[in-house]
Amino acid sequence: MRNQLLVLAPGTSIFCTVRRILVVDDEENLRLVLRTLLRRNGYEVETAASGEDALGLVDSFGPDFVITDVRMPKMGGLDLLATLKAKGNDATVIVMSAYGNTDLALEAMKGGAYDYIQKPFKPDEVVLTLRKAEERELLRRENRALREEIRKEHRFEDILAKSPNMQAIFRTIAKIAEYKTTVLVTGESGSGKELVARAIHRRSSRRGGPFVPINCGAIPENLLESELFGHKKGAFTDAISDRRGLFEEADGGTLFLDEIGELPLALQVKLLRVLEDEKIRRLGEARDIQVDVRIITATHRDLTAETKAGRFREDLYYRLNVLPIHVPPLRDRREDIPLLIEHFITRNNARLGTNIRGMDSECRRLLYEYSWPGNVRELENTIERAMVLAEGDQLVAADLAERIREARDPVQMQLASGELSVKKTMRVIEELLIRRALQKTKGNRTRAAEVLEISHRALLYKIKDYQITDL
Numbered sequence: 001m002r003n004q005l006l007v008l009a010p011g012t013s014i015f016c017t018v019r020r021i022l023v024v025d026d027e028e029n030l031r032l033v034l035r036t037l038l039r040r041n042g043y044e045v046e047t048a049a050s051g052e053d054a055l056g057l058v059d060s061f062g063p064d065f066v067i068t069d070v071r072m073p074k075m076g077g078l079d080l081l082a083t084l085k086a087k088g089n090d091a092t093v094i095v096m097s098a099y100g101n102t103d104l105a106l107e108a109m110k111g112g113a114y115d116y117i118q119k120p121f122k123p124d125e126v127v128l129t130l131r132k133a134e135e136r137e138l139l140r141r142e143n144r145a146l147r148e149e150i151r152k153e154h155r156f157e158d159i160l161a162k163s164p165n166m167q168a169i170f171r172t173i174a175k176i177a178e179y180k181t182t183v184l185v186t187g188e189s190g191s192g193k194e195l196v197a198r199a200i201h202r203r204s205s206r207r208g209g210p211f212v213p214i215n216c217g218a219i220p221e222n223l224l225e226s227e228l229f230g231h232k233k234g235a236f237t238d239a240i241s242d243r244r245g246l247f248e249e250a251d252g253g254t255l256f257l258d259e260i261g262e263l264p265l266a267l268q269v270k271l272l273r274v275l276e277d278e279k280i281r282r283l284g285e286a287r288d289i290q291v292d293v294r295i296i297t298a299t300h301r302d303l304t305a306e307t308k309a310g311r312f313r314e315d316l317y318y319r320l321n322v323l324p325i326h327v328p329p330l331r332d333r334r335e336d337i338p339l340l341i342e343h344f345i346t347r348n349n350a351r352l353g354t355n356i357r358g359m360d361s362e363c364r365r366l367l368y369e370y371s372w373p374g375n376v377r378e379l380e381n382t383i384e385r386a387m388v389l390a391e392g393d394q395l396v397a398a399d400l401a402e403r404i405r406e407a408r409d410p411v412q413m414q415l416a417s418g419e420l421s422v423k424k425t426m427r428v429i430e431e432l433l434i435r436r437a438l439q440k441t442k443g444n445r446t447r448a449a450e451v452l453e454i455s456h457r458a459l460l461y462k463i464k465d466y467q468i469t470d471l
């Protein structure tokens, strides 16, 4: 764009559409001169003799640029500028000031004016300033479009993520949303399981129908059954009238059974039956009701282990686990952290009325290095807390909870210590990798040795050497 600007014929603009300019000056002669000059250069021009007149024209004319004198009787250029900004008008403002009034011009720049022109001016100067401003605006728009593009790519319904493993989940959701198959979403607490369930619903043709979430672990066993299936009046002491259950509520939509691992065994049998013939029966009722419900379940538990321990029916497990989606913990997808931080800051600024503009590097580093056992929810709460505590418009380390400030990555600490010994530093790294591998394989040493690409014997030796006992 920059080079192209030089070869443009006079009278053309770098924008395809004609740009509109509002000229504001109390001197009639000057308004005339500028109007002629700018029209000859291809702009559409309106003029106003005062700040007030200008404001009256702004909405109807919709200028891209406002060229205004600073000093005018009654409302001057500075007040006009301030009013435009306050109204959220995004026209680019250029001020003109007579020699000797440079202070006012500088003040205008501080107030958000793009540039200033000193009077008396040469015609070329005005045109050149405008061209510069146009170019800048074009860049700004391109940037905005680019940012928008990135944001779209890293957003799937309400889920924000750029990490490859989350992007894979986006693709899976898009693929499976349309089918009525049950989906089992697993992942640690706060990792985003419910968001995944909601995204599946919204991407399916059931989006017009209800999304009904229920936390199976939060409702007492004796109430859960009637909650899910409904009851007939008189079915039990408190059943004072007929009641629809959540399966019926979710008819035509999606029922999200959260914490499915907590479902009592007796209800597991009933659920299996519903899944098989899509019929439910209210408590105390003699007839079945046909329902059309897509079931999505979620758990932070390891259902295979629950099955082995006899707490979860194997047949139901297989029925639910047709399409498993595992949401990885935040520490395994740190690339998502900056995106989430930015999102939570923007959202909280709007919600809390704060004006946080970012964070210092120490704070940023701590947020990247922390292990986030509470996952995205913990990050969300951390940001909110820090924003409330912040004193300036930047978050600093002191605004973070102690557990985050203290939990430093051992490798970073080693590197920061100035230690130059390769041997000592490698040991710190080796220990960290072994700990991570053991964590990932839940303590399975054979699998850990495989991912570490060392022999099983070497691993056992190193576990002893580093005294790794807490796994």
Ligand SMILES: Nc1ncnc2c1ncn2[C@@H]1O[C@H](COP(=O)(O)OP(=O)(O)OP(=O)(O)O)[C@@H](O)[C@H]1O
Pocket: 158, 159, 160, 161, 187, 188, 189, 190, 191, 192, 193, 194, 195, 196, 300, 340, 376, 377, 380
């Ligand atoms: N990728 C993400 N982008 C934006 N917000 C997210 C993301 N993941 C999680 N969140 C937010 O974090 C919080 C926790 O997410 P969610 O409730 O989906 O987690 P969960 O896995 O269901 O947790 P739990 O196991 O505790 O029920 C919510 O406020 C959610 O909006």
Ligand SMILES: [Mg+2]
Pocket: 193, 194, 258
């Ligand atoms: Mg949840």
